[in-house]
Amino acid sequence: MSAALGHEPLTRSVEDYLKAIYSLSPEGRAASTSDIAHRLELSAPSVSGMIKRLSEQGLLEHVPYKGVQLTAEGRRAALRMIRRHRILEAYLVARLGYTWDAVHEEAERLEHAVSDGLIERMAEALGNPDADPHGEPIPTAEGWVEEVLTTPLADIPAGETVEVRRVTAGDPDRLRYLGSVGLQPGVMVTVLERQPFSGPITIRVAEHERVIGHELAESLLCLRDQSA
Amino acid sequence: MSAALGHEPLTRSVEDYLKAIYSLSPEGRAASTSDIAHRLELSAPSVSGMIKRLSEQGLLEHVPYKGVQLTAEGRRAALRMIRRHRILEAYLVARLGYTWDAVHEEAERLEHAVSDGLIERMAEALGNPDADPHGEPIPTAEGWVEEVLTTPLADIPAGETVEVRRVTAGDPDRLRYLGSVGLQPGVMVTVLERQPFSGPITIRVAEHERVIGHELAESLLCLRDQSA
DNA sequence: TCACAGATTTAGCGTCAACTAATTACTGGA
DNA sequence: TCCAGTAATTAGTTGACGCTAAATCTGTGA
Numbered sequence: 001m002s003a004a005l006g007h008e009p010l011t012r013s014v015e016d017y018l019k020a021i022y023s024l025s026p027e028g029r030a031a032s033t034s035d036i037a038h039r040l041e042l043s044a045p046s047v048s049g050m051i052k053r054l055s056e057q058g059l060l061e062h063v064p065y066k067g068v069q070l071t072a073e074g075r076r077a078a079l080r081m082i083r084r085h086r087i088l089e090a091y092l093v094a095r096l097g098y099t100w101d102a103v104h105e106e107a108e109r110l111e112h113a114v115s116d117g118l119i120e121r122m123a124e125a126l127g128n129p130d131a132d133p134h135g136e137p138i139p140t141a142e143g144w145v146e147e148v149l150t151t152p153l154a155d156i157p158a159g160e161t162v163e164v165r166r167v168t169a170g171d172p173d174r175l176r177y178l179g180s181v182g183l184q185p186g187v188m189v190t191v192l193e194r195q196p197f198s199g200p201i202t203i204r205v206a207e208h209e210r211v212i213g214h215e216l217a218e219s220l221l222c223l224r225d226q227s228a
Numbered sequence: 229m230s231a232a233l234g235h236e237p238l239t240r241s242v243e244d245y246l247k248a249i250y251s252l253s254p255e256g257r258a259a260s261t262s263d264i265a266h267r268l269e270l271s272a273p274s275v276s277g278m279i280k281r282l283s284e285q286g287l288l289e290h291v292p293y294k295g296v297q298l299t300a301e302g303r304r305a306a307l308r309m310i311r312r313h314r315i316l317e318a319y320l321v322a323r324l325g326y327t328w329d330a331v332h333e334e335a336e337r338l339e340h341a342v343s344d345g346l347i348e349r350m351a352e353a354l355g356n357p358d359a360d361p362h363g364e365p366i367p368t369a370e371g372w373v374e375e376v377l378t379t380p381l382a383d384i385p386a387g388e389t390v391e392v393r394r395v396t397a398g399d400p401d402r403l404r405y406l407g408s409v410g411l412q413p414g415v416m417v418t419v420l421e422r423q424p425f426s427g428p429i430t431i432r433v434a435e436h437e438r439v440i441g442h443e444l445a446e447s448l449l450c451l452r453d454q455s456a
Numbered sequence: 457t458c459a460c461a462g463a464t465t466t467a468g469c470g471t472c473a474a475c476t477a478a479t480t481a482c483t484g485g486a
Numbered sequence: 487t488c489c490a491g492t493a494a495t496t497a498g499t500t501g502a503c504g505c506t507a508a509a510t511c512t513g514t515g516a
Contacts, residue, residue: 013503033464046504048465053502065464065511095323096349106343113341115334121324241473261494274474276495281472293481293494 012112015081022078030067079139084111084119086132091122093133100133101175135166135185150221161190162222169219182206240340243309250306258295307367312339312347314360319350321361328361329403363394363413378449389418390450397447410434
């Protein structure tokens with residue numbers, strides 16, 4: 001009844017919860033209350049309360065003490081928000097001079113306010129891009145997302161050359177640093193040497209040798225040569 | 229204490245109230261509770277309650293049963309919102325293919341979400357325009373607004389030629405109609421004939437003779453030749 | 457198998473901002 | 487001057503969504 005045909009508008013909070021839950025439950029695994037609370041920087045009881053409301057609205061399934069999973073409707077709403085977010089990021093970088101470390105915050109607020117029409121106009125103005133400035137795939141308006149098999153740079157054996165596809169670091173400082181050494185989506189990187197025990201990794205990128213820490217290397221998702 | 233130096237962020241509702249009160253109290257006259265309620269489509273008691281909160285926050289002065297007036301701080305906040313709104317409108321029309329009848333609604337929601345930085349980037353991208361697509365002046369970031377003496381087309385005597393400066397119609401249908409007959413800011417119009425008792429007015433615009441109703445003519449604010 | 461730590465939920469409360477119903481203040485005309 | 491009608495305010499409720507404190511469940515190690 002509540003969610004008859006069209007989606008009566010969701011609140012800002014609900015949109016944030018759905019997005020968080022989507023990204024916390026890969027492959028149909030359930031997201032826990034505390035994971036959600038941590039991600040959204042809220043208390044666990046607040047999340048528990050919202051979960052109740054959302055499951056009553058049919059946006060997710062809740063197994064008490066076990067976790068939640070989005071319903072088809074919840075997933076659709078989450079993907080809509082992710083599409084908005086990523087198109088906004090792409091537009092801000094391409095047309096308004098934003099750098100990739102600064103767009104997230106702006107998009108985070110705009111994604112709740114823009115109309116679907118504006119999002120589509122922005123997408124069109126950019127030629128319907130399929131990834132945002134961090135290389136994250138942009139879901140289609142119909143809710144389809146490209147799934148590409150990537151490997152963290154941290155797991156690439158020495159000697160291999162790969163393409164950086166996605167940069168999952170969120171922290172602006174890290175992003176600025178990565179940008180400054182040319183580690184961006186689309187760039188080719190050769191792993192020269194790997195220190196054991198999660199030690200630093202020596203790579204060649206854009207003719208330069210660089211040593212980067214294991215943690216940063218975890219956030220660089222790469223495309224390996226499939227023909228190998 | 230509450231509004232020490234910087235403005236701790238105002239809520240969406242508060243921003244809407246301030247904007248409404250600003251536009252309802254020209255020249256330091258007070259805005260009444262019912263005017264505000266009508267403008268924002270809220271009940272009078274809701275407005276009464278908000279007025280109490282806003283005056284406690286120092287954003288307006290309230291004389292019970294008489295009305296409200298913005299304080300300097302309230303006016304500053306209102307002008308900031310108006311600047312945002314108008315820059316958004318200008319940008320959407322100039323860069324994203326919006327028509328002037330469709331921008332208001334979009335800007336209305338975005339104005340609460342964009343950062344000051346994004347607004348300034350948009351303004352810069354447009355070369356710091358001084359008016360929005362309806363000819364409404366854009367306040368500066370410092371809160372200064374150009375005041376131009378205009379006269380409604382409805383009050384221009386027959387025989388006079390004037391420039392349309394601002395179009396204050398808000399209704400998309402009216403705006404579309406006006407656009408279709410070329411009645412936009414910057415256009416020159418000659419009044420050919422005026423029927424008495426708020427009757428229709430015959431004008432020449434862009435080589436065409438048109439007859440428009442009194443009400444529409446009220447919404448076309450024109451610049452008269454000062455040298456006359 | 458049982459107890460306890462940690463995760464989760466329930467209970468109860470606060471704030472914001474809307475509402476309706478009831479009351480009170482102002483004002484213009486007889 | 488008084489009174490009716492309109493405008494404004496007060497009183498009390500609601501819903502969303504946070505919070506803390508308390509209770510309860512789950513799974514693991516002794």
